Structure formats: structure tokens, C-alpha cells
Amino acid sequence: MSRRLKKKSPEKKKEDQRIVRERVRRIALLTSGGDAPGLNGVIRAAVKTAILQYGMSVFGVREGFEGLLMDGGIFPLDMASVRGLLPRGGTILGTRNTGEYHAFFERGTAKRRKELLWNGVRALNEYGIDALIAIGGEGSLYVASEFQKYGFPVVGVPKTIDNDLAATDYTFGFDTAVTIATEALDRLTTTAESHDRVMILEVMGRGAGWIALAAGIAGGADIILIPEIPFSIGKIVEHIRLRESTGARFHIIVVAEGARPKGRKAELTYTTPKGKKRLGGIAAWLAGELGGRIENEIRYTVLGHLQRGGSPTAFDRILATRFGAYAVHLAARREFGRMVSLRTPEITSVPIEEAIRTYHRVHKTEGMIRTARSIGLTFGD
Numbered sequence: 001m002s003r004r005l006k007k008k009s010p011e012k013k014k015e016d017q018r019i020v021r022e023r024v025r026r027i028a029l030l031t032s033g034g035d036a037p038g039l040n041g042v043i044r045a046a047v048k049t050a051i052l053q054y055g056m057s058v059f060g061v062r063e064g065f066e067g068l069l070m071d072g073g074i075f076p077l078d079m080a081s082v083r084g085l086l087p088r089g090g091t092i093l094g095t096r097n098t099g100e101y102h103a104f105f106e107r108g109t110a111k112r113r114k115e116l117l118w119n120g121v122r123a124l125n126e127y128g129i130d131a132l133i134a135i136g137g138e139g140s141l142y143v144a145s146e147f148q149k150y151g152f153p154v155v156g157v158p159k160t161i162d163n164d165l166a167a168t169d170y171t172f173g174f175d176t177a178v179t180i181a182t183e184a185l186d187r188l189t190t191t192a193e194s195h196d197r198v199m200i201l202e203v204m205g206r207g208a209g210w211i212a213l214a215a216g217i218a219g220g221a222d223i224i225l226i227p228e229i230p231f232s233i234g235k236i237v238e239h240i241r242l243r244e245s246t247g248a249r250f251h252i253i254v255v256a257e258g259a260r261p262k263g264r265k266a267e268l269t270y271t272t273p274k275g276k277k278r279l280g281g282i283a284a285w286l287a288g289e290l291g292g293r294i295e296n297e298i299r300y301t302v303l304g305h306l307q308r309g310g311s312p313t314a315f316d317r318i319l320a321t322r323f324g325a326y327a328v329h330l331a332a333r334r335e336f337g338r339m340v341s342l343r344t345p346e347i348t349s350v351p352i353e354e355a356i357r358t359y360h361r362v363h364k365t366e367g368m369i370r371t372a373r374s375i376g377l378t379f380g381d
Helices: 010-022 039-054 064-069 100-107 110-126 138-150 174-195 210-218 233-245 282-291 314-332 367-374
Strands: 026-031 057-061 074-077 131-136 154-158 198-203 223-225 251-256 268-271 277-279 298-302 338-343 346-351
Touching: 026 039, 026 064, 039 057, 039 131, 039 314, 057 064, 064 110, 064 138, 110 138, 131 138, 131 314, 138 154, 154 314, 174 198, 174 210, 174 251, 174 298, 174 314, 198 210, 198 282, 210 223, 210 251, 210 367, 223 233, 233 251, 233 282, 251 282, 282 298, 314 338, 314 346
Parallel strands: 026 057, 026 131, 131 154, 154 338, 198 251, 198 298, 223 251
Antiparallel strands: 057 074, 268 277, 338 346
16 A cells, blocks of 8 residues: 655745755865875865765865965866875965965954955855865964854864864874984984984974974984973083993984074074064074084984975875865864864864964973983983
8 A cells, every 4th residue: 555645844845945055065175374295185085075975066276265366266176186186295276375365364454354355255155155175274274264254154174294283183294294304314313323423303393393202202313302392502412421421422313493492582594575484593503502512523404395295194194084074074064163173083173263272282291202201312401
């Protein structure tokens, strides 16, 4: 016997129509700030999840938020666009850590800020974009949060090789940077041993010393200098002398670019015409200070942007893929104003404003600090 289909009530019909109207059908992706290994992995996962699981249309924004102000700055992405992307470094969308949007929250007026937000939202609306997925660090996520406050739906994905966002356990790119720095330390160790030298490796880390700390332990460094623990030249010399008394003939130092001696500011390489400070030069300064105090020859290496380039590690490929897919899930569920986060082992989300409020620094009681000290390393304190 056939069953009659139950008619939907007028209220149920209205609810179904509301859901259809509110369904996210078109999303845009942008990458902003400095590049990091794994960005393309996020893009790939977001595009594939959006198309395969939700039937969405996906668009890319060129050169970060600046693409919202460009002719042709928004363009379609499809499955072919992301084929073969996973092992590739950089970002196919392009990125900027300068420009109008990065300047407006540093020195811009309230009027200019409103103009930029209005122009950006207008550009997205012209393409019928329902939600924006912004992949970036603290500054970029701040801009994304301003779009959310302005009324445009946003999902954030954290990106920083420094691993300095407190709202997530790890960010993609960090593991790759540590791996590259560790390999550099391995190579420097062999030449240091051959010549009885002191080798100094400068790595990235403006305000947080996670790369220096992790690479220093993994690469067998003898001295690790990080921004969170101001160091003393005297203590470093004392440690070198102590090692020499046990038969050590060479010494490896890894220093974060933002590390500083007690009573001094971090060394500055230069200040840009727009007034932005670029950290660096601490390795050269340290080599000069140690030169008159110890007998060993001293050489220093600045690893620089080698940490940002090239193919991401397996860990970063997996994390980037998980972040990209989850960002689309958040958009599909209309959970806007939130940032994807790793709370090991799960991927979850936190409010973007909460994510950019707290900086993830190395604490003196951090487990890796205790491990380093227990195996005889010093932080120059």
C-alpha cells in the first residue's frame, strides 16, 4: 500500500526557503602577509572541499587584500587551478605585507579605513561572494576581523612561520622553517668541527624564539639566544670556556633575529621609507662582540628567507590541508568571525578577535627550555 507524502506546513516551507537563500554558494580566498610553506596546501584543500563537498564556486583574490582594489583582482578557481599544488612553496594567489590595507590600521584615519572596507566589500559583492576566507598572520587577521565587523562574513586561517599565535598549537610553515634551520645547523657543525670555529646561525623570530629553540635542540646547538630571554656576552663567553675545559674545540650558536643583550634593544638592519622596522643583524653584532674575547675564529650565517621558501614538510602539508578543509566547513555552516585552530589532535575554531589578542611567546618554564638546560645548553642568562 502506497504511503501519502505529508504536506509541509507554510512555516516549514518558509524555513526551507530561508536555508536555501542563506546557503553559502560562492567563496573567495586570499593570502596576506609574508609567505610561508603550506599556503598552497591550504588553497588546494579549500578549493577541493568547496567544490567536491558543497558544490560551491570558488574565487581567488590576488596579492592579499590589495587585490580587492585591483582591476581583475578577483578571479575564478577550479580543480585544475590547484592540481599539483601540495608540494609547492609560496602562494599561487600572491601576497603582500605592505599596501593600503596594511597601512590603514597603522596610520590610517577612521575615514580612510571605512573607505577601504567599503571598497573591498563592494568588490566582493560585485562577484556575488558570500564569504571570504583570509589566510594570514596577526596583522592580516586583524584586517579580516574589521571586514567581519563591517558586516561581511569572514573565516580566518592562521599563517606564521614564527608560530607566535596563541590560539593554535601550531601554524603551518613552522615545521618547515625548523627543518631548514636544523639542516643548516647540521652543515655548519661539520665545518665548525673541521676548523675549531664558533658558528653563529641567525634565524627568524622577531618577538618569539620558537624556531631558534626547536632548531637549536634538534640541530645540537650549544647556545640558544631568543627574544624572551635577554642574554649576557659574559655568560656566553663563560659557557664557551666551560665547554673548552671539557675538551670541546668548536661551538654552535643559534640566535633569533629579535634576540637582544641585556640592557639593549634588538639590532635593527634598517627602517623602511614607510617607517617599518626590519629586524636583523644580531648575528653580526654578536660575532663582533665575541671576537675580542675568545680565541676561536668566528663565522656567522643569516638564514633569512630560505626559511620561507621551498617545499613544505609532510607535517605542514597535512596541517595546511586540514586547515583549508575546515575553513570551508566553517563557511558552509555559517560560523563566521572565527579562525581555524589546531588543538592537538583536533582541528577546531576560535573567535578571530580572541586569536589576535594573545601573542604566543616562549616562557622560561616552557618544557623545551627545561630540556635544553638539562642537556647543558645555555640561553646566555
